[in-house]
Amino acid sequence: MDSDVTIYTLAGGDAAFEALVEHFYTYIEHDPVLRSMFPDDLEPGKRHQFLFLTQYFGGPTRYVDERGHPRLKMRHMPYDIDTEAQVHWLQHMLQAIDDAGIPEPARSLMREYFQKSSRFLINRPDPE
Numbered sequence: 001m002d003s004d005v006t007i008y009t010l011a012g013g014d015a016a017f018e019a020l021v022e023h024f025y026t027y028i029e030h031d032p033v034l035r036s037m038f039p040d041d042l043e044p045g046k047r048h049q050f051l052f053l054t055q056y057f058g059g060p061t062r063y064v065d066e067r068g069h070p071r072l073k074m075r076h077m078p079y080d081i082d083t084e085a086q087v088h089w090l091q092h093m094l095q096a097i098d099d100a101g102i103p104e105p106a107r108s109l110m111r112e113y114f115q116k117s118s119r120f121l122i123n124r125p126d127p128e
């Protein structure tokens with residue numbers, strides 16, 4: 001495989017990730033479990049998510065330039081992320097990948113990453 005081939009380019013570059021984040025945030029906006037965790041103004045978070053994901057999947061290193069080291073576990077500590085929250089988040093992201101029309105093999109590689117990383121960010125026990 002050519003060394004310039006990244007999940008970022010296979011997925012469709014900036015345009016694909018812009019679509020992904022738009023779709024994802026539309027689900028967040030209407031989610032009864034997750035909406036209250038997010039601030040009223042969703043735009044800054046949307047942008048950070050876009051910068052992070054494009055960087056993580058091999059695109060330009062814009063997140064680190066603007067936000068520093070991701071430290072995702074630490075950045076999510078203020079939010080109560082139990083299994084219910086994780087499942088909602090993951091379902092929206094997996095649906096958004098399909099809504100954005102991200103082709104294989106990027107689709108499967110991204111699904112696998114989000115399945116693992118979302119479980120890693122669970123930081124609260126489930127209610128009894």
Ligand code: HEM
Nearest residue numbers: 037038039045048049052067079081085086089117118121
């Ligand atoms: C497991 C369920 C998750 C929940 C409930 C959750 C929730 C949140 C919330 C409430 C914010 C703050 C948004 C804002 O300030 O506008 C945030 C930020 C963020 N999340 Fe998550 N998240 C989850 C999983 C993930 C995963 C799996 C990733 C990436 C693999 C991720 C990446 C990010 C990034 C990059 C930010 C922005 C960080 C920054 O401020 O620079 N999140 N998340």
